[in-house]
Amino acid sequence: MTNVAVVGAGAMGEAIVSGMLQNGWDPADVVLAVRREDHAAALRERYGVEVTDAVTAAARGDVVLIGVKPYDVAGVLAEIGPHLRPSALVASLAVGLSTSVLESALPDGTAVARVMPNTPAQVGAGVSVISAGSHCDEEQAGRIEAIMGSVGTVVRVPESLQDAAGAISGSGPAYVFLVVEALVEAGVHLGLPRTTSTELVVQTLLGSAQLAAQTGDHPAVLRERVTSPGGTTAAGLRALEDRGVRAAFLAAAEAARDRSRAIGG
Template sequence: MSTVAVVGAGAMGEAIVAGMLARGWQPADLVLAVRRPEHAEALRESYGVEVTDAVTAAAKADVVLVGVKPYDVHGVLMQIGPRLRPDALVVSLAVGLTTAHLESALPEGTSVARVMPNTPSQIGAGVSVISAGASCDDAQLGVVDDIMSAVGTVVRVPEQLQDAAGAVSGSGPAYVFLAIEALIEAGVHLGLPRTTSTQLAMQTFVGASRLAAETGEHPAVLRERVTSPGGTTAAALGELEARGIRAAFLAATRAARDRSTEIGG
């Protein structure tokens, strides 16, 4: 297995570390870099991994995952670039930043890949969208696939579709949480106790998602099976359509995609 450095082991970085260890990587295969000493000590105690500074971590690794905020990425790459191994692969987890932008801060010819994970990765149920930079070959992208598979499903897309994919899956959990929140509040307004409404809404989303994923049937087919002509569900869906639910999702994902592009610029 490759030696992997995780520079910026926040919530997502730590989730990846935990997933990798659960999938068979050894603590010796990993080296982490974080800013706060207390966080470093907690990571050592939890996972038995080496925690050091970014430059030292990067110099030891075949693959360097950069999990810092987008506005910190350029500075981190400028720091670690001179110490990278000649055949190192640098993987960015930052939204919006193109591989060309990443490559511009690294030694010429450095292999780069771009990943957009989402928050369900914290429980091993995420989806990560990955794209290769100019010098990243299929074997190296396969390593990225192996790493991100430790926290869920991996989807490869051409880089020009990264911002669009992130608008669906990267931001997508927030849309789902908002829908759950709205359904809970609706139940409360109908007279349900909040605990009961919460339980009903949560499990309905879990069950519907599992049904769609496990049957592989188109969501429209599954929706039609719930919707009896002239029934309660038909009445409810009529209200959602009248209030423009499809147009709202289209506008929301376009806004997310455009904001990702702005961040990258």
């Protein structure tokens, strides 16, 4: 087993730890680092893992996950860098920060990877986009893929596509939740009780996603199967197209990509 250190066990870091343990990782192979003692005590009780300071945790890790905010990453790397194992892989979960930025903040030759997970990882249904740095070999890349695979699907992309991928999968849940919210409100306006509207919307999105995943059919084909000529769905789709729904999603994705680039820059 690989020893894994998680520095900054917020919601995402904790979700990863939970997924690892549920998939057979030994708690003895996992060590966390958090700042607040009350949080540390809760994590120890919940998962039976060691919770300590950042330097001690990082020194133990074959893989060191950095789960702090982007503006805190440089300080954490400066703190833990001198104490890393020579063969350690440092993987950042922070948006926007390139592998070259990570490498420049660590001792020469340190292997790094850039990882963008998303919040459905909290229920084991996430997708993580991974890009390896210049010193990260295939074995090390496989380690981080195994870790992130414990909370969902893993997709490896060239780093040049990381900002774009993050704009879709990293920010995507927020777009989906906005659609859920909007459809629930639409149902309420049409006279449905809120609880009924919510159940209908959530199950419809869940079922539609499963249908797309299991059939592998193009979404346009699946959409056409729902859309009878001159029917109710056709009328609804026309209203969405008239209001530029496709252009709105494209604009949202471009804005998220550009913001990721700005954070990294």
